[in-house]
Amino acid sequence: MVEVPGNPDQPELRSEEAVLQRHGDWFGLLKVGKKKQADARDVIEHAYANSQGMMHRIDVESLVAAALHCQPKRVFEIGTFKGASSDMLLRLLPDxxxxxxxxxxxxxxxxxxxxxxxxxxEVGALVGPEHRGRFTQLIGDSHKIDPEAFVQEHGRMDLVFIDGDHSREGVRQDTELAHAILAPGGAIAWHDANPKRRYIGSRQFLEDDMAELALATTDDFQGGVAFWTEKLERQLRKTAA
Ligand SMILES: C[S@@+](CC[C@H](N)C(=O)[O-])C[C@H]1O[C@@H](n2cnc3c(N)ncnc32)[C@H](O)[C@@H]1O
Structure with a gap:
C-alpha cells in the first residue's frame, strides 16, 4: 500500500497494483483534435456551471474528450440527478x-x-427542451434492471456512464450491467475515480476489484473520471509493458 499525495480528502492508502492508468491530457491521448476541442468549449462551460460543484472542471473536460473519442449514438447514464451530464452529452453529440x-x-x-x-x-430538469426528443428519463433502481429486457427496449449502448450508487458493490453491479448491454466496441465511463471520502466505494471498485484496465484522470483533485474500451485497454497495456 502507498500514500496518495495531493488531495487531503483522499484516503491515505490504496493498492500498489491499482489497475487504473492515470493521465492528465485526455484530449491528446484519445486523439481528439484541437478543432473539436475548441468547438466543445461552450458545452464544457455550460455543463460545468450546471453541475453546481458535482463535477470538477477536469471531470467535464475528460468526459467530453471520452465522448468525442467514441462518438456514441446510444448512451446510457446511470445517475441523472438534475441532468447536468445528460444535457452535456446531448449538446455535444447531436446524433x-x-x-x-x-x-x-x-x-x-x-x-x-x-x-x-x-x-x-426535479430529476433531469436541466436537460434543455430542445434536446428532449433525444432523451429518455427512467426512474428506478439500476440494480434491478434486467439486461435482456433493457436491450430489447432501448438497444445496445455505445457508451454507458456510471454515476449512480457509489458503493463498492453498487459500482460493481452497474459495471456488470454496462458490459451486458454494451454494443460491440462500446465504452464505459465512471465518475468518481478519486472521490470524496463518502464515495470511496467507486475508487475501491475501480482500483482494487475491476479486472479491466481503464484510463483515469490524475488523482490530485476531488472527482475523477475513468474510461474503458477494449481497444483502449489493449493500447494502455502495450504502453505499460
Ligand atoms: C452524483 S448524482 C449524479 C450526477 C449527474 N450525473 C450529474 O452530472 O449531474 C447520483 C445520481 O444517481 C442516482 N442513483 C443513486 N443510486 C442509484 C441506483 N441504484 N439506481 C439508479 N440511480 C441511482 C441518484 O438518484 C442521483 O440522481
Missing part, C-alpha cells in the same frame, strides 16, 4: 440518444442511495 436512470426515494425522509433526494419532477 445521440441519451437514456438516463435515477433513483428517487418514495419516502424522502428515508434515503436509500446517494443523491436520491430529488422529487421526480
Amino acid at each position: 445521440a440518444h441519451v437514456t438516463s436512470i435515477a433513483f428517487a426515494s418514495e419516502n424522502p425522509t428515508k434515503r436509500q442511495y446517494n443523491n436520491d433526494q430529488l422529487r421526480i419532477s
Whole structure:
C-alpha cells in the first residue's frame, strides 16, 4: 500500500497494483483534435456551471474528450440527478440518444442511495427542451434492471456512464450491467475515480476489484473520471509493458 499525495480528502492508502492508468491530457491521448476541442468549449462551460460543484472542471473536460473519442449514438447514464451530464452529452453529440436512470426515494425522509433526494419532477430538469426528443428519463433502481429486457427496449449502448450508487458493490453491479448491454466496441465511463471520502466505494471498485484496465484522470483533485474500451485497454497495456 502507498500514500496518495495531493488531495487531503483522499484516503491515505490504496493498492500498489491499482489497475487504473492515470493521465492528465485526455484530449491528446484519445486523439481528439484541437478543432473539436475548441468547438466543445461552450458545452464544457455550460455543463460545468450546471453541475453546481458535482463535477470538477477536469471531470467535464475528460468526459467530453471520452465522448468525442467514441462518438456514441446510444448512451446510457446511470445517475441523472438534475441532468447536468445528460444535457452535456446531448449538446455535444447531436446524433445521440441519451437514456438516463435515477433513483428517487418514495419516502424522502428515508434515503436509500446517494443523491436520491430529488422529487421526480426535479430529476433531469436541466436537460434543455430542445434536446428532449433525444432523451429518455427512467426512474428506478439500476440494480434491478434486467439486461435482456433493457436491450430489447432501448438497444445496445455505445457508451454507458456510471454515476449512480457509489458503493463498492453498487459500482460493481452497474459495471456488470454496462458490459451486458454494451454494443460491440462500446465504452464505459465512471465518475468518481478519486472521490470524496463518502464515495470511496467507486475508487475501491475501480482500483482494487475491476479486472479491466481503464484510463483515469490524475488523482490530485476531488472527482475523477475513468474510461474503458477494449481497444483502449489493449493500447494502455502495450504502453505499460
Ligand atoms: C452524483 S448524482 C449524479 C450526477 C449527474 N450525473 C450529474 O452530472 O449531474 C447520483 C445520481 O444517481 C442516482 N442513483 C443513486 N443510486 C442509484 C441506483 N441504484 N439506481 C439508479 N440511480 C441511482 C441518484 O438518484 C442521483 O440522481
